[in-house]
Amino acid sequence: MNIHSKKLLSGSLVATLLSIPTMVAFAASDGSKGNTSAGNLVINANVPEKVQITKFTDIDLEDLSHTGPTTKDDLLCVYSNKNGEYKLKVTSANEGFKLKSASSPADEIPYTVKYATSTETIFDAATAVVYNTTIEEGLGNASATSTSCSGGHNSKLFIQVAATDVESAIAHADYGDTLLLRLQVQTKHYKKQFKTLSLYRLGVFLFHDKF
Secondary structure (H helix, E strand, O other): OOHHHHHHHHHHHHHHHHHOOOOOOOOOEOOOOOOOOOOEOOOOOOOOOOEEEEOOOOEEOOOOOOOOOEEEEEEEEEEEOOOOOOEEEEEEOOOOOEEEEOOOOOOEEEOEEEEEOOOOOOHHHOEEOOOOOOEOOOOOOOEOOOOOHHHOOOEEEEEEEOHHHHHOOOOOOOEEEEEEEEEEEEOHHHOOOEEEEEEEEEEEEOOOOOO
């Protein structure tokens, strides 16, 4: 390679390097003494990933039916500043989806939990919730701009007790449980870890059970 070729190659390399965007780390600097003086400082900020679930109302199942399923629902408000995305896990004080009698804890009635990302969804179309298992997909309906869902709701929780389970239950007026809904935000790149946790309780009560 002759000298002329080396110069051309060197010139091309410099031009290429100059054309590559670079990230410059600025730091605060003081102004110098003179008729005018100017300095600068760098402002940095971070918006932490947050979730919130609100607007719970206790569910009173009242007298459970022997002729068909007893179904009740609760409208909720879910907020997430991670593009409206979140994960959900549901557990309960009774360590399972089951109503227990306060006076006779050995007497139980199982129930089904479902969750919907729309307040218009009916029970049959909602997503079945498996106890203590995270729902990781399809939850992108959270409000990303209002922790109060602009005064409305955007999610729905269902509780259902089957008539066959009522028929085999012992009569008590004090069946109940407390549901715990845990909302979680994914980290960047959707790694399987969670940044924040919001925990709220939803009481499920049964005051009368006639046989």
